[in-house]
Amino acid sequence: MWWWIVSAAALAVLFVVVLLSSVRVRLKYYREGENDEIDASLSALFGLVRLRYKVPTVELKPWLRGIRLKVAPEETSGVLPEFDFAREEIRRFVERVRKLIVHMKNYKRFFADTLKHVHVVELRWDTRFGLPDAAETGMTGGAVWGLKSAVLGIASRWMTFERIPSVTVTPVFNRPTFRTEIMIRTQMKVFRIIAIGAMLVYRVLKRRGGWIVWLRVLLGRSPKESAA
Secondary structure (H helix, E strand, O other), X not given: OHHHHHHHHHHHHHHHHHHHOEEEEEEEEEEEOOEEEEEEEEEEOOOOEEEEEEEEEEEEOOOOOEEEEXXXXXXXXXXXXXXXXXXXXXXXXXXXXXHHHHOOOOHHHHHHHHHHOOEEEEEEEEEEXXXXXXXXXXXXXXXXXXXXXXXXXXXXXXXXXXOOOEEEEEEOOOOOEEEEEEEEEEEEEHHHHHHXXXXXXXXXXXXXXXXXXXXXXXXXXXXXXXXX
């Protein structure tokens, strides 16, 4: 009998440990000249679960055509798979997301509460640029500082920063150049994610016709507008 008690206690402790563990996300965007690269990784359960993807090319085709991505998983080498998203596909995706959002009770409060539980462990934003004219480079540097300060001020109102972000702006006066790198590491407790999921279901059910719209959209069907 005591084996059952020990096993149940061990499972309970393991369950609590999992709930108190964190899901960590790392995003990095790098641009130099005309080259773009996005690196995204996720880890959970104390590193037992790891996912990482790189998007070394983000090709913004003419807006009437859409976007092309080349995606490389962490272990992949050789020819990168390409994904084309036509403008109409992007428009339909945005429309589906909009329908999901509006069929959620008090969605603004939901997103605000969710973002407050996102802890920014590290944020680094480095920019190096130069213009043909030295005076224009200097004035543009001040404008870039102002833009970054405004963006970080808004972000700090919505998310929890655990340390001061590292931000640099380096003007280059001798030649035209541009390079920027943004790296952000965030984390959220597993029990918070579960609570957010439960709250999402609650808000969808509280919205008139919400669960029907969500079900149809997630199943790939065209949802009918329901009364607000």
